Amino acid sequence: MLPPVAYWIVKSEPSKYSYDQLERDGSAVWDGVRNFAARNNLRAMKKGDGLLFYHSQEGKEVVGMARVTRAAYQDPGTEEDWSAVDVAPAGRLKRPVGLAAMKAEPRLKDLGLLSRPRLSVVPVSRAEFELIVRIGGGTG
DNA sequence: GCCAACGTTGGC
């Protein structure tokens, strides 16, 4: 039996790196994280973990799913002790799930995205993950 | 080890 996967929300400003771009690229090196808590979350990721891709600043919505394709390794952009993972797109939501919709959903009241708004990589429970995907109409 | 200053993020 496969080990259970974990779930995360990763944030990106679409003007810097959008979900569209990830789909065009087919995969991406998720690097440049310079926050200890976010780094620790990156390091806890395993290949196969599920990601929700959130657009910050513009959109303010979860737009799609992605998957971890390579567990944490040295961030290639620095000599310092930071980490990167590789990710691949795993389906766009039929309807993006906006920040307001998540705030309004009682079952998402403990969502890390809401309680730790400045953290760029936050864990979510399987239930939260699946609920957000369901609110978004799935990936069709 | 504390705390003030500073920089960055991100919602509004």
Add this chain to the structure above:
DNA sequence: GCCAACGTTGGC
């Protein structure tokens, strides 16, 4: 563009 929140840095 503003401002609040918060993480990080650096002086003491």
